[in-house]
């Protein structure tokens with residue numbers, strides 16, 4: 511149910527999540543909760559676009575009065591190309607998860623990295639300032655979180671990837687920003703890090719999708735480590751279980767999902783909802799599924 515349906519006769523502004531597939535998306539639930547919480551008159555739906563019809567579907571939604579979209583798999587690169595203006599974090603990510611239709615064109619933003627940082631710092635209570643961070647993976651998901659993490663001024667970010675040249679390319683892309691924020695940025699292939707435990711390890715590989723554990727030296731995990739998997743599910747991921755077995759604290763990406771949505775809501779409405787109660791509700795729903 512969209513929020514506008516619960517208030518007959520009240521005009522609501524229209525937003526949606528566009529993807530393929532999109533039926534599983536939790537974004538309509540999350541944004542309906544944010545609308546209730548903030549009193550914003552927002553209606554939020556799912557939009558299934560055919561793989562070759564992203565731009566047409568976005569334009570039709572806009573023409574019908576839609577004000578903004580969340581963009582999910584596999585359209586984040588097309589959304590980046592479609593935007594007339596990009597936020598610095600979307601430009602750095604090379605991908606867009608939030609579109610806003612402004613009078614002077616389409617604004618593209620990327621709130622994924624902000625969502626990760628906020629979940630780690632606010633919901634999980636781990637400060638990134640001065641921290642040693644290990645980022646596993648060098649694909650689109652990893653690229654999207656580097657700049658928002660650098661902005662928190664960690665001491666060091668080590669990017670490790672199965673395919674070393676992709677890690678080197680990311681390190682090169684963000685070398686200037688790392689210098690600006692006083693962060694040591696290094697990494698490479700699976701062996702390219704200090705055999706010392708990290709404060710935060712983020713799994714940004716696609717490995718958890720097929721229950722694969724990214725190659726990573728066990729010495730990276732310690733009792734003071736937060737091991738964060740950007741994926742989530744009803745059960746802990748294989749990466750989370752591995753980290754816990756090595757004594758680390760583990761977290762999944764459900765909070766990142768909620769916090770990136772909260773930031774998108776802010777981009778559209780200028781009002782910042784509270785992520786924590788919505789995260790708690792989603793967590794309870796997942797636990798009920800797992801039982």
Ligand code: ATR
Nearest residue numbers: 647648649650651652672673676715716717722724
């Ligand atoms: P995404 O947008 O989800 O990041 P992507 O751009 O295809 O998707 O990147 C996938 C990332 O997961 C890459 O870093 C990939 O490693 P490679 O660059 O070596 O391909 C990583 N990845 C996927 N499956 C993996 C696995 N089983 N073990 C380790 N890394 C894996």
